Amino acid sequence: MTRRRRFLAMGISGLVIASLSLTACGTRANTASGNPSATKIVKIGVIAPLSGNLSSMGTGIQNSVDLAVKQANASGALPGWTIQIDAQDDQASPDVGKNAATKLAGDKDVVAVVGPLNSSVGQAIQPILDPSNISLVSPANTSPTLTRGADASTNPKRTYASYFRTCTTDAIQGPFAAQYLLDQGIKQVATVHDKKAYGQGLVTEFTKAFTAGGGTVVAAETVNPDDKDFAAVIAKIKPTAPQALYYGGEHPVSSLLTKQMKDAGLKIPLMGGDGMYDPAYITNGGTATEGDLVTSVGAPAESLPSAQKFVSDYQAAGYSSGFSTYGLYAYDAANAIINSLKVSLPTASDASAARQPTVAALDKVSFEGASGNVAFDEFGDNKTRVLTVYKVENGKWVPNKTGEFK
Known part of the structure; x- marks a missing residue:
């Protein structure tokens, strides 16, 4: 049965992205401050790429968690407890992520983890953290299988109660992009993905929705995450005369792909998901990125008062790097954990005793976060289904359409 989709238009003002464009750096040190009466320590881990070509996103996640923790400690949100952060660099690698998760799981003070960025890392660390009842709240993983199992679309089953x-x-982001292109009169596209869980999932969901809506995928190609020369792929795609190219993956590859594609005379827009939504895409791709498109989670930052406060607080905190694509969602993930700790810690003898009660509390959490209302459905997915299409205009990401996926 074809699913009906409706997009509810929302008003959009100019996008504030100055915080996204700062150079990625920052500390990986533990954070604790502001609660002099506290006698016990509880830790929130962070697993994200803090080095490498995705470090701007990973550092934005770390800093945003740090902000939430500092605010909670300063306000005495958890009487008798001080929250510390233990941030681990997963280098965007599942194997490195496993080591990070194993280290955090072995620390009796760690109750929950924010992260990771990459869905492939999420798949790798779920089975390590879940047996220890350590909650894992990701601001960035989009693969449907992480919450709904291998048969996410036909027979959804929650595999890990702690996630x-x-x-x-992707089950929302891919169709949202497909409908946007169809609405623009684009009926023929080529697809490319990087073979990773995130990119492959995006393209799969996009393709299903695009073809169901009457579109045709005229070419479907893959690349490797470390590729730098895309001449062979472009040579296969160009004769099929697509009106657009949909890419599943992150900005380091897509910025090169769009430049080489247009240099080869294939002057069509490249569209992708939130893994592309970074100023580095425009910096690395140059003028070739003009007119390219992405979908990203949520509404533009300054369209929500709660997001405006987050941006103001983040800037006032003096971080030397921006919050990047997932900062709002990392901040909300940390506060979802902190709100759950308010329930689980008062009766806990130590931090480890609060692990399972924290998982249970997260199931019921509901609050107004920086990105909007934060509450989880029976699978652990955020109930909010708002997305924005951004377009490169005059060398900047500019919001083009915001809607709620129905």
């Missing part, structure tokens, strides 16, 4: 996410999924 939650504050972002939307």
Whole structure:
């Protein structure tokens, strides 16, 4: 049965992205401050790429968690307890992520973890953290299988009760992009993905929705995440005369792909998901990125008063790097954990005793976060399904359409 989709238009003002464009750096040190009466320590882990070509996104996640923790400690949100952060660099690698998760699981003070960025890392660390009842709240994982199992679309089943996410999924992001292109009169596209869980999932969901809506995928190609020369792929795609190219993957590859594609005379827009929504895409791709498109979770930052406060607080905190694509969702993930700790810690003898009660509390959490209302459904997915299409105009990401996926 073809699913009906409706997009509810929302008003959009100019996008504030100055915080996205700062150079990625920052500390990986533990954070604790502001609660002099506290006698016990509880830790929130962070697993994200803090080095490498995705470090701007990973550092934005770390800093945003740090902000939430500092605010909670300063306000005495958890009487008798001080929250510390233990941030681990997963280098965007599942194997490195496993080591990070194993280290955090072995620390009796760690109750929950924010992260990771990459869905492939999420798949790798779920089975390590879940047996220890450590909550994992991702601001960025979009693969539907992480919450709904291998048969996510036909027979959804929650595999890990301790896993939650504050972002939307490929099952929403892919169809949202497909409908946008169809609405623009684009009926023929080529697809390319990087073979990773995130990119492949995006293209799969996009393709299903695009073809169901009457569109045709004229070419479907893959690349490797470390590729730099795309001449062979472009040579296969160009004769099929697509009106657009939909890419599943992150900005380091897509920025090169769009430049080489247009240099080869294939002057069509490249569209992708939130893994492309970074100033580095425009910096690395140059003028070739003009007119390119992405979908990203949520509404533009300054369209929500709660998001405006987050941006103001983040800037006032003096971080030397921006919050990047997933900062709002990392901040909300951390606060979802902190709100749950308010329930689980008062009766806990130590931090480890609060692990399972924290998982249970997250199931019921509901609050107004920086990105909007934060509450999880029976699978651990965020109930909010708002997305925005951004377009490169005059060398900047500019919001083009915001809607709620129905």
